[in-house]
Amino acid sequence: MTGQRSDARRNYAHILAVAEAEVAAQGAQASVERIARVAGVGSATVRRHFPTRKALLEAVFKQRVQALCERAQALRDEHDSRAALVEWLRELLAYSLAARGLADVLSYEPLQDEAAQDSCAGVIGAAGASLLRRAVDDQAVRADATIDDLLTLIVGIALATENYTDPAAHAERAFRLAVAGLGATGT
CATH class of the missing domain: 1.10.357.10 (Tetracycline Repressor, domain 2)
Incomplete structure (x- = not known):
């Protein structure tokens, strides 16, 4: 994440916080689309930070x-x-x-x-x-x-x-x- 703009770092942290809550509630099958919606970003933004479900779960x-x-x-x-x-x-x-x-x-x-x-x-x-x-x-x-x-x-x-x-x-x-x-x- 070094070299990222400050808004990209904030997006990453916010998406990760939302993902943690969703995974805690739904398990590994938590919806990436729901994570994006709750985080207030597009699913493409989530996928840019976490290209795979595994990458998202690893970060969580x-x-x-x-x-x-x-x-x-x-x-x-x-x-x-x-x-x-x-x-x-x-x-x-x-x-x-x-x-x-x-x-x-x-x-x-x-x-x-x-x-x-x-x-x-x-x-x-x-x-x-x-x-x-x-x-x-x-x-x-x-x-x-x-x-x-x-x-x-x-x-x-x-x-x-x-x-x-x-x-x-x-x-x-x-x-x-x-x-x-x-x-x-x-x-």
Whole structure:
């Protein structure tokens, strides 16, 4: 955004604020046309700032994804590496349920995709991978677990439970069942 005119920067910030509210209410399928209408701009203006739905969603979640990454960093030095990993995954799941649409962003592409390194999925994957590596090194989780596996579980649980009357309770149950399978023995 450097080099943009001040009105373009204001438009960007305003569109992003409206998009955050719309995504919170409607999830990843929030209407770009409605976002434009509420923001008081044309849909072409929205698309100029955010050429794809994915780009719009990435921008909406960028700050909170950064907070999850900082949380992973803080948990890396915990004594119990398995508990640290599980706590971070639980927080990611809770945020995925609270921030409708994040699970959709995380499921857009495989995490190994080189082009995705700056995406929400790439950043989240890198943050979680450091926690997973430590837990595997400590033999606290099964050696064949990958960060892609774990994020697929989180995304799947979030998407499968988001429309329940009490999504958090159903997600927590599914999460506990999945974590039970994460044991170091692999059984």
